[in-house]
Amino acid sequence: MENVRKNPLSMQIDPALFEPATEDEKRQQEVMSESVTFFRDGMRKLMKNPLAVGSIIVLVLIIVTILVAPLIVPYGYADILKVNGKRDRTNKNLSAFEYSEMEQKYIDEGGKVFPHIMGTDSLGRDYFIRVVYGARVSLTVGLFASILVLIIGVIYGSIAGYSGGRADLIMMRIVDIIYSLPDMLIIILLSVVLKERLGSSQNFLIKTLGANMISIFIVFGLLYWVSMARLVRGQILTIKNNEYILAAKAIGAKPAHIIRKHIIPNCISVIIITTALQIPSAIFTESFLSFVGMGVEAPMPSLGSLANAAREGLQSYPSQLVYPAVLIVLIVLAFNLLGDGLRDAFDPKLRR
Amino acid sequence: MARYIVKRVLLAIVSIFVICVITFFAMNAIPGGPFNSEKALSEATKAALEARYNLDKPVPVQFVLYMKNLLHGDFGISTKTGREISTTLINCFKVSARLGLTAAVCAIISGVILGAIAALFRNRLPDRIIVFFTTLFTAMPSFVFATFLLLVFCIQLKLLPVFDASSRSYVLPVIALMAYPMAYVTRLTKTSMLDALNQDYIRTARAKGVATIWVIFKHALRNALIPVITYVGPMLAYILTGSLVVENIFTIGGLGQQFVKGIQNRDYPMIMATTIFLAIVMVICNLLSDIMYKVVDPRITLD
Numbered sequence: 001m002e003n004v005r006k007n008p009l010s011m012q013i014d015p016a017l018f019e020p021a022t023e024d025e026k027r028q029q030e031v032m033s034e035s036v037t038f039f040r041d042g043m044r045k046l047m048k049n050p051l052a053v054g055s056i057i058v059l060v061l062i063i064v065t066i067l068v069a070p071l072i073v074p075y076g077y078a079d080i081l082k083v084n085g086k087r088d089r090t091n092k093n094l095s096a097f098e099y100s101e102m103e104q105k106y107i108d109e110g111g112k113v114f115p116h117i118m119g120t121d122s123l124g125r126d127y128f129i130r131v132v133y134g135a136r137v138s139l140t141v142g143l144f145a146s147i148l149v150l151i152i153g154v155i156y157g158s159i160a161g162y163s164g165g166r167a168d169l170i171m172m173r174i175v176d177i178i179y180s181l182p183d184m185l186i187i188i189l190l191s192v193v194l195k196e197r198l199g200s201s202q203n204f205l206i207k208t209l210g211a212n213m214i215s216i217f218i219v220f221g222l223l224y225w226v227s228m229a230r231l232v233r234g235q236i237l238t239i240k241n242n243e244y245i246l247a248a249k250a251i252g253a254k255p256a257h258i259i260r261k262h263i264i265p266n267c268i269s270v271i272i273i274t275t276a277l278q279i280p281s282a283i284f285t286e287s288f289l290s291f292v293g294m295g296v297e298a299p300m301p302s303l304g305s306l307a308n309a310a311r312e313g314l315q316s317y318p319s320q321l322v323y324p325a326v327l328i329v330l331i332v333l334a335f336n337l338l339g340d341g342l343r344d345a346f347d348p349k350l351r352r
Numbered sequence: 353m354a355r356y357i358v359k360r361v362l363l364a365i366v367s368i369f370v371i372c373v374i375t376f377f378a379m380n381a382i383p384g385g386p387f388n389s390e391k392a393l394s395e396a397t398k399a400a401l402e403a404r405y406n407l408d409k410p411v412p413v414q415f416v417l418y419m420k421n422l423l424h425g426d427f428g429i430s431t432k433t434g435r436e437i438s439t440t441l442i443n444c445f446k447v448s449a450r451l452g453l454t455a456a457v458c459a460i461i462s463g464v465i466l467g468a469i470a471a472l473f474r475n476r477l478p479d480r481i482i483v484f485f486t487t488l489f490t491a492m493p494s495f496v497f498a499t500f501l502l503l504v505f506c507i508q509l510k511l512l513p514v515f516d517a518s519s520r521s522y523v524l525p526v527i528a529l530m531a532y533p534m535a536y537v538t539r540l541t542k543t544s545m546l547d548a549l550n551q552d553y554i555r556t557a558r559a560k561g562v563a564t565i566w567v568i569f570k571h572a573l574r575n576a577l578i579p580v581i582t583y584v585g586p587m588l589a590y591i592l593t594g595s596l597v598v599e600n601i602f603t604i605g606g607l608g609q610q611f612v613k614g615i616q617n618r619d620y621p622m623i624m625a626t627t628i629f630l631a632i633v634m635v636i637c638n639l640l641s642d643i644m645y646k647v648v649d650p651r652i653t654l655d
Binding site for chain 2: 176177180181182184185186188189190192193196197280284287288291292293294304307308311314315318321325328329332333336337
């Protein structure tokens with residue numbers, strides 16, 4: 001066959017073309033890629049974003065540190081350091097990894113002193129553990145405030161979006177008014193008031209958390225949900241008018257099914273992204289309040305109050321400002337970048 | 353258009369009223385009057401003081417009186433200094449306004465320039481540097497930045513004086529205040545500039561042979577500036593609240609310092625007055641920027 005010179009115009013058919021394909025060739029023909037769920041697709045895109053991955057690593061490191069450090073470091077955030085049970089008067093404002101005279105003596109005698117990783121503050125407290133607890137407080141405030149915003153905003157927004165008509169109109173006017181209030185001023189005002197009102201209360205919750213912390217949550221619950229409510233309402237309004245909802249209705253799907261299968265999956269990513277971006281703004285607000293002197297109660301540190309306290313010794317001990325400040329910037333930056341990454345991965349429409 | 357303005361003005365009035373109500377009743381909810389924390393006063397002195405500040409009347413009457421006085425520009429008397437609050441407010445507002453407006457103008461100008469540069473050099477070195485700094489600035493609370501500036505330039509390098517009324521000492525507070533808004537304006541300008549550069553009219557202008565610089569300034573940048581206008585209102589609000597701490601850090605005698613001082617002294621009329629005053633300023637700023645936005649670009653519907 002092969003040596004026969006073929007006439008280009010010949011109609012003769014090459015029988016080789018009609019041999020059955022081998023298994024290998026068959027497999028090459030399969031163009032179907034593995035089916036991926038929406039979530040997995042988003043995660044894959046997220047993992048390709050170096051900034052998002054970097055911020056996840058930074059956040060995980062910070063969270064692990066603030067969870068583990070109090071178990072390892074033998075100091076408490078409010079404890080004034082003692083050497084072998086005796087009051088040490090030489091341990092104020094130590095720099096990182098420095099020992100006070102008394103501690104040095106004790107070490108020379110064979111005792112063991114856990115190093116002060118970030119030195120000590122002006123009262124002789126271990127600064128590292130204070131920064132760790134400060135980060136704990138700031139992150140907790142950020143997280144819980146965001147969850148609060150999420151719950152209130154989603155419920156309010158979805159009620160307004162579903163009901164429509166007059167109820168929607170009235171609810172949205174209320175949102176407009178709250179939206180136009182200057183939030184920071186109202187927060188400061190309410191914290192002043194709530195601090196006075198709740199300060200003397202013996203309530204367990206208030207005693208453990210501190211009146212200021214409660215007032216931060218109340219204020220977030222009162223004011224910050226509006227943008228979330230607007231967003232959710234807008235989402236629901238657009239989704240409600242989509243053809244596939246109409247199709248589902250035409251087939252006879254029940255409202256509960258439509259909500260569960262069509263509406264929630266379509267707006268959940270937007271909600272999650274907005275919550276992620278809410279966390280840094282809550283941390284910002286908390287640190288701002290603490291800086292003005294209206295954050296958490298005195299021995300309990302937060303990153304903002306640590307930065308504020310460091311202002312007094314700024315000239316001699318700038319490092320006491322640097323640690324909490326850098327940590328705030330790091331946390332906020334990581335959340336911002338992670339939020340951006342989530343947005344790009346899960347909802348390209350939202351990209352600004 | 354007229355309907356929109358009317359609606360917007362009404363909303364502004366309602367929110368100012370709501371702010372007054374919240375402020376007044378919140379302040380009244382604080383247990384104990386302003387004279388309880390002082391040294392023990394005789395009953396007669398206390399009664400006389402309360403009569404002077406209208407505190408002996410029922411709360412709703414007090415509210416009506418307070419609102420009436422507000423409409424006449426009377427914010428009451430500070431319980432700490434005994435001076436008229438309105439004069440203090442106006443004096444301090446001059447300082448704050450000077451600082452805030454300088455910061456706002458600088459933020460817009462530098463933000464627009466940087467944003468345009470970032471858009472024109474997209475994904476090249478200048479863009480990357482600008483993106484790096486804007487991301488950093490948006491993650492930095494103004495008080496952190498202000499303290500850093502103070503530490504580096506005033507204490508370590510001794511380049512600039514800590515605040516004395518000279519204009520040189522405005523430099524650091526202005527930089528501290530404008531960092532975040534500038535970063536935001538840069539981002540806004542960059543995205544809308546990229547958008548504008550892809551439009552058909554840019555291609556048409558280029559095809560006609562219009563010089564590149566002219567295309568950028570007259571066609572692209574002009575249209576890219578529209579979203580920046582919406583940010584002016586929130587930006588002024590941010591600068592005003594930011595100045596609460598920045599003024600304290602640099603010890604500038606503006607409204608922010610009065611506010612924090614009022615909180616520390618439990619000077620309730622002062623806190624009320626500063627809150628209401630700042631809130632009114634912010635609401636008006638927002639109102640103006642919304643209306644301006646609508647005037648500049650009538651295509652936009654804001655609902």
